[in-house]
Amino acid sequence: MHLHLPGDKSISHRALILAALADGTSHLTNLSPGDDVDATRSCLEQCGIRISAEGEVVIVAGRGGDFQTPDEDLVAGNSGTTARLLAGMLAGRGIQARLTGDASLSRRPMERVAEPLRQMGADIELSPAGTLPLELRPACLGSLTYTLPVASAQVKSALLLAGLASEGVVNVIEPVPTRNHTELMLQALGVDIQVSGDRITLGSAKRQMPAFDLEIPGDPSSAAFLATLAILLPDMELTFDDLLLNPTRMGFFRALQRMGGQIIWTGKRRAVGEETGSLTVQSSSLKGIEISGAEIPALIDELPILAILASQAEGVTVVRDAGELRVKESDRIRAICENLGSMGGQVEELSDGFRIRGPISLKGAAITTYGDHRIAMAFSVAGYLADGETALDDPDCVAISFPDFHNLVQRVVS
Numbered sequence: 299m300h301l302h303l304p305g306d307k308s309i310s311h312r313a314l315i316l317a318a319l320a321d322g323t324s325h326l327t328n329l330s331p332g333d334d335v336d337a338t339r340s341c342l343e344q345c346g347i348r349i350s351a352e353g354e355v356v357i358v359a360g361r362g363g364d365f366q367t368p369d370e371d372l373v374a375g376n377s378g379t380t381a382r383l384l385a386g387m388l389a390g391r392g393i394q395a396r397l398t399g400d401a402s403l404s405r406r407p408m409e410r411v412a413e414p415l416r417q418m419g420a421d422i423e424l425s426p427a428g429t430l431p432l433e434l435r436p437a438c439l440g441s442l443t444y445t446l447p448v449a450s451a452q453v454k455s456a457l458l459l460a461g462l463a464s465e466g467v468v469n470v471i472e473p474v475p476t477r478n479h480t481e482l483m484l485q486a487l488g489v490d491i492q493v494s495g496d497r498i499t500l501g502s503a504k505r506q507m508p509a510f511d512l513e514i515p516g517d518p519s520s521a522a523f524l525a526t527l528a529i530l531l532p533d534m535e536l537t538f539d540d541l542l543l544n545p546t547r548m549g550f551f552r553a554l555q556r557m558g559g560q561i562i563w564t565g566k567r568r569a570v571g572e573e574t575g576s577l578t579v580q581s582s583s584l585k586g587i588e589i590s591g592a593e594i595p596a597l598i599d600e601l602p603i604l605a606i607l608a609s610q611a612e613g614v615t616v617v618r619d620a621g622e623l624r625v626k627e628s629d630r631i632r633a634i635c636e637n638l639g640s641m642g643g644q645v646e647e648l649s650d651g652f653r654i655r656g657p658i659s660l661k662g663a664a665i666t667t668y669g670d671h672r673i674a675m676a677f678s679v680a681g682y683l684a685d686g687e688t689a690l691d692d693p694d695c696v697a698i699s700f701p702d703f704h705n706l707v708q709r710v711v712s
């Protein structure tokens with residue numbers, strides 16, 4: 299079976315933001331249809347950017363970095379990427395804005411982005427807990443050299459987007475590589491940005507960007523859920539066409555290969571600096587592995603579904619150095635361990651990860667999703683592998699990143 303998945307969520311946010319900053323009209327196809335990307339779109343519209351749709355094509359009328367002060371709060375919903383990237387993008391644009399989020403996003407750390415933006419000169423205030431709401435007032439931004447204390451593509455991207463509005467040079471040093479879509483897209487659009495080892499330098503030479511047309515490749519983080527079903531069910535073969543194959547996002551598929559998963563990657567080509575192509579997975583027997591250190595950022599969003607794979611692999615799988623999972627849409631370490639435990643999994647919670655022994659026969663259970671789309675999708679997949687009934691308390695929260703998830707799972711299993 300061949301599938302063509304909706305556009306990558308990380309690239310979709312960035313495509314909307316860069317199209318808003320560009321001079322002229324951009325055309326985006328296969329934009330992620332999830333609520334998170336909708337939040338970015340609405341916030342940009344509130345800041346005076348006209349965005350319309352003609353069939354499958356989303357048309358963004360870029361204003362070269364000119365934004366209006368929004369009349370109301372900018373609501374980021376559940377989306378950390380919206381909140382953090384927009385904080386950076388708007389910090390030096392001469393407007394006043396207040397960013398808010400839902401209950402989950404309002405618990406997540408924002409000081410990690412506010413603090414370096416203040417070092418650039420931004421006027422930003424957070425709640426006393428360092429969370430949303432984030433109040434932004436007009437300010438002039440200067441230079442920055444900043445080493446990321448936590449591996450975060452959102453913080454890196456926020457600083458580079460802020461840098462586009464500053465007079466100075468911005469250096470971001472990332473000791474552990476994270477997804478590099480912002481750098482690749484800026485480079486492809488001709489912005490003065492250099493990557494050398496662990497240092498990204500946004501020079502002061504060229505900040506204006508031309509409008510662009512982009513077909514967004516399929517989301518490998520969405521593919522991971524369906525690929526898991528194909529790997530674990532008998533006699534399956536599933537191919538994802540036009541999938542994003544950026545190495546900073548392929549950690550899950552690399553880990554799956556190490557576990558013994560049969561994977562073929564073919565037909566690589568480039569779109570706005572990004573590798574895309576086809577990826578085929580086939581039913582496989584798996585063994586446990588250890589995952590830690592610099593491998594983690596390239597599969598951080600896939601760890602909930604990797605835990606399900608681990609429960610079906612021979613031996614022990616250990617994940618370490620993934621403490622960031624505790625500050626995602628939910629405390630994902632807790633949510634994975636609790637839910638897998640209630641399905642009969644042999645799982646031990648670690649401060650920065652988990653240890654899972656397999657293979658075990660999963661049994662159906664009541665799943666608490668915490669409104670977290672990736673917990674919902676991981677345990678929905680687990681439900682298809684389990685004996686007895688599995689019921690999610692909030693199956694609809696998959697719409698945050700992958701509204702068509704339940705339909706596509708049905709197609710794959712039937």
Ligand code: S3P
Pocket residue numbers: 307308309378379449450451452453455477598599622
């Ligand atoms: C994202 C970066 C990651 C990831 C999130 C999307 C991005 O978050 O977990 O789903 O698009 O930049 P962090 O930057 O917090 O690691």
